[in-house]
Amino acid sequence: xxxxxxxxxxxxxxxxxxxxxxxxxxxxxxxxxxxxxxxxxxxxxxxxxxxxxxxxxxxxxxxxxxxxxxxxxxxxxxxxxxxxxxxxxxxxxxxxxxxxxxxxxxxxxxxxxxxxxxxxxxxxxxxxxxxxxxxxxxxxxxxxxxxxxxxxxxxxxxxxxxxxxxxxxxxxxxxxxxxxxxxxxxxxxxxxxxxxxxxxxxxxxxxxxxxxxxxxxxxxxxxxxxxxxxxxxxxxxxxxxxxxxxxxxxxxxxxxxxxxxxxxxxxxxxxxxxxxxxxxxxxxxxxxxxxxxxxxxxxxxxxxxxxxxxxxxxxxxxxxxxxxxxxxxxxxxxxxxxxxxxxxxxxxxxxxxxxxxxxxxxxxxxxxxxxxxxxxxxxxxxxxxxxxxxxxxxxxxxxxxxxxxxxxxxxxxxxxxxxxxxxxxxxxxxxxxxxxxxxxxxxxxxxxxxxxxxxxxxxxxxxxxxxxxxxxxxxxxxxxxxxxxxxxxxxxxxxxxxxxxxxxxxxxxxxxxxxxxxxxxxxxxxxxxxxxxxxxxxxxxxxxxxxxxxxxxxxxxxxxxxxxxxxxxxxxxxxxxxxxxxxxxxxxxxxx
Numbered sequence: 001x002x003x004x005x006x007x008x009x010x011x012x013x014x015x016x017x018x019x020x021x022x023x024x025x026x027x028x029x030x031x032x033x034x035x036x037x038x039x040x041x042x043x044x045x046x047x048x049x050x051x052x053x054x055x056x057x058x059x060x061x062x063x064x065x066x067x068x069x070x071x072x073x074x075x076x077x078x079x080x081x082x083x084x085x086x087x088x089x090x091x092x093x094x095x096x097x098x099x100x101x102x103x104x105x106x107x108x109x110x111x112x113x114x115x116x117x118x119x120x121x122x123x124x125x126x127x128x129x130x131x132x133x134x135x136x137x138x139x140x141x142x143x144x145x146x147x148x149x150x151x152x153x154x155x156x157x158x159x160x161x162x163x164x165x166x167x168x169x170x171x172x173x174x175x176x177x178x179x180x181x182x183x184x185x186x187x188x189x190x191x192x193x194x195x196x197x198x199x200x201x202x203x204x205x206x207x208x209x210x211x212x213x214x215x216x217x218x219x220x221x222x223x224x225x226x227x228x229x230x231x232x233x234x235x236x237x238x239x240x241x242x243x244x245x246x247x248x249x250x251x252x253x254x255x256x257x258x259x260x261x262x263x264x265x266x267x268x269x270x271x272x273x274x275x276x277x278x279x280x281x282x283x284x285x286x287x288x289x290x291x292x293x294x295x296x297x298x299x300x301x302x303x304x305x306x307x308x309x310x311x312x313x314x315x316x317x318x319x320x321x322x323x324x325x326x327x328x329x330x331x332x333x334x335x336x337x338x339x340x341x342x343x344x345x346x347x348x349x350x351x352x353x354x355x356x357x358x359x360x361x362x363x364x365x366x367x368x369x370x371x372x373x374x375x376x377x378x379x380x381x382x383x384x385x386x387x388x389x390x391x392x393x394x395x396x397x398x399x400x401x402x403x404x405x406x407x408x409x410x411x412x413x414x415x416x417x418x419x420x421x422x423x424x425x426x427x428x429x430x431x432x433x434x435x436x437x438x439x440x441x442x443x444x445x446x447x448x449x450x451x452x453x454x455x456x457x458x459x460x461x462x463x464x465x466x467x468x469x470x471x472x473x474x475x476x477x478x479x480x481x482x483x484x485x486x487x488x489x490x491x492x493x494x495x496x497x498x499x500x501x502x503x504x505x506x507x508x509x510x511x512x513x514x515x516x517x518x519x520x521x522x523x524x525x526x527x528x529x530x531x532x533x534x535x536x537x538x539x540x541x542x543x544x545x546x547x548x549x550x551x552x553x554x555x556x557x558x559x560x561x562x563x564x565x566x567x568x569x570x571x572x573x574x575x576x577x578x579x580x581x582x583x584x585x586x587x588x589x590x591x592x
Contacts, residue, residue, distance in 0.1 A: 036183045042076045043187070063101070070105035077109065082149040082173060083180035083214070085109065090210055094413055097206075100398045107417070115147035121154070121168045128251040136249055137166065144168075150218055150322075155259060162258070164246060169218055169253040177218075181211050209410055217322040220255035221247075226321035227257070233296045239284045241311075242318045262309030262317045266428055276314045278429035284316055286438040287486060289422055293415060294332050294446055301325040301414040304421050325414045331357065339443035342436075343480070345377050358409040369406075372396045437483075444480035445487040475529070489536070 049069050056062035077088040091098055092106035122133045122140070133140050137156045144152035151169040158164055188203040216222055224245040234240045241260070249256035263270050265285070271278055285308070292299035300307070302323040309317035327335075338353035350373055351366045360366060375396070401408060408416070419435065426433040481487045552558050 031179055032182050035179050036186065039080065039180075039183050039187070042080065046073055046076070066099070066101045067105070070102045073102065074105050074109050078113070081176065081180075082113075082170065083177055085113075085149045086214055086217075087210065090213075090413075092417060094408060097402070099402055100395055103398060107420075113147065113149055115144045115152050116170060118142055118144065118154075120171055121152065124168055124171055125166070125254050128254040129249060137164075158246070158249070158256075162246070164249075164256050165243070165259045166249075167220065167255040167257070169220070173218060174215075177211075177214060181207070181214075206410075213323065219252050220250060220322075221252050223255060223320075223322045224250055224257075226324045229298060230300065230318065230321060233292070233298065234288070237288070237291070239315050240288055240318070241315045242321075260309060260311070260317045260319060262311040262315075264305050265308045265310050265316065265425055266305045267310075268429065271310065271429070274312055274314075276310065279433070281310065281314065281316065282426040282430045282433050283438070283485070285422060286426065286433075286435065287442065287484075288316065288318075289418065290439065290442045293327060294336060294442065297327045297329060297332055299325050299327070299415070299418065301418060303418045305425060308425070323414075325411055327411060327415075331411075336443045336446050339440055340447065340477075342377050343440055343444075343476075347373050347377070350377075357412070359406060359412070361407075364406070368400055368403075369397070372400060441480050441483035441487070444477045445484045448477055448481050449487070 046069070049072075053062060053065045053069055056065060074088060077084040088106045088109045092103055092109065094103070098106070118141075121144070125133050125136070129136060136158070138159050140156050141154055145155045145165070146153045149170075150173060151167050154166045154168065156164060156166060184207055185204065188207050192203055224247060227242055227245055231242045231244070234242070243258035243260050246256040246258075265281065268278065271281070289299070289303070300318060300321060300323075302320060303318075307318065307320045309319065311317060334353060334356050338350060338357070341349040341353060347370055351360070351370065354360045354366070354369075355362060355364075360369075400406065423433075423435050426435070478489065482489060553562065
């Protein structure tokens with residue numbers, strides 16, 4: 001039995017630095033049995049109530065019963081302990097597994113449970129760090145500052161004077177995980193093999209992914225790595241800070257970090273008292289999230305009001321990096337393209353984006369989704385007195401995903417939860433806030449200024465058509481990007497020219513040369529308009545912009561271009577169209 005249970009457990013990310021029985025023990029047969037009795041009792045009561053609710057034909061009454069059932073389930077998950085609290089929080093992102101009523105109820109599930117004895121915490125710290133508590137910390141408190149399902153936090157000082165927060169994991173937590181995950185795997189295997197319920201849902205795969213995430217979240221050395229990575233990504237980003245980690249006083253189950261003085265970002269009275277501008281905090285928070293999702297590919301996956309603080313200087317303080325997510329570069333580029341397809345109101349292209357992002361399987365009928373996508377696009381892009389919130393736009397999608405057994409990739413389940421949470425914070429602080437007002441300009445900015453080859457290829461596909469350069473599309477992207485406060489228009493021409501004259505930019509360079517040196521007149525008016533836009537930005541530097549082009553023109557690979565340019569001038573001279581080259585004077589005059 002022990003060997004069988006060992007095979008059933010999802011693998012932890014790695015062995016502890018000093019293995020202990022709590023970390024590596026396989027649960028006993030008796031413990032798994034009695035835990036299974038508890039879990040099955042709750043599951044049976046819920047299943048019986050669920051079936052009774054579904055038989056109610058009166059819609060308002062059924063809805064009322066469903067809400068009560070969802071609240072009952074939430075309370076039962078809290079009663080079952082840390083593993084099931086985390087399961088409830090994870091279910092708050094899985095609109096493909098639960099009806100929206102249950103998803104909404106799980107979203108407000110709180111994991112605050114009574115703290116464990118500080119004497120036990122002190123013993124745990126000494127076991128992990130190998131030193132008496134008094135040898136590491138000065139004036140260690142008798143009670144924790146905060147307690148949650150996975151651990152609790154103490155406020156104290158190092159002997160060297162640094163003010164720190166010490167997070168201590170609950171004793172026997174990993175052993176409790178082992179028991180609960182073993183029970184849940186038995187249940188998932190039974191559901192998959194013996195019933196038609198959730199037939200198209202890969203329960204065992206979902207459970208294994210949850211188990212891996214759970215082990216990552218309670219590995220405090222991994223959390224320290226996550227915090228350091230976040231701080232490195234936002235180095236020099238004004239208005240954003242995160243605590244430093246003290247690794248000499250940390251282990252996999254004890255984490256010592258810089259204590260950050262601040263209040264919850266939702267404390268509007270305190271913000272007003274400090275004279276902080278709520279709308280500026282919202283804008284900063286939105287840009288932080290977009291930078292994580294679309295630029296860094298590494299994001300804090302548990303952003304709620306308890307994990308975002310504000311200090312007296314107006315800095316946003318991000319804490320608790322146990323749960324993070326990663327997005328591949330190709331997926332980030334696809335997300336940028338999806339945002340631009342929303343701008344274009346191109347539903348068919350957006351459906352293809354959803355397939356490439358993993359929401360739809362190839363060949364799956366997108367028909368039920370298209371009317372809702374059309375409504376989302378119209379609602380987000382059409383000026384109106386009150387636009388629907390992100391949650392109001394995604395709720396109809398959630399119902400469709402559940403009804404038609406569509407899937408939500410694990411990565412995006414956390415992304416959606418984060419976006420909805422941040423939107424709630426944003427609307428509390430600034431009632432006029434709407435995420436698309438930030439997302440679309442940011443996506444356009446990335447399209448124009450991101451140096452990655454995949455982004456550049458998508459930019460080429462956006463502005464080049466079979467008939468030539470789409471100047472209107474280019475101006476539209478520039479106009480959208482200028483609405484983002486981090487966009488520097490003056491950097492775009494220099495970056496673009498530097499890429500164009502590189503080996504990677506050859507294909508796009510050839511298209512542009514065909515556009516400029518073909519039989520049609522050179523579009524000086526369009527170029528002059530682009531220069532006028534650049535001059536409105538103080539970051540624009542003429543010499544920095546043209547230097548890559550001048551250097552390239554003097555190289556042997558530019559010989560074909562020089563030849564074509566001379567041929568163009570000669571042809572225009574012979575045909576009497578040399579006058580159009582007066583546009584050179586206009587452009588140079590505008591530049592200088």
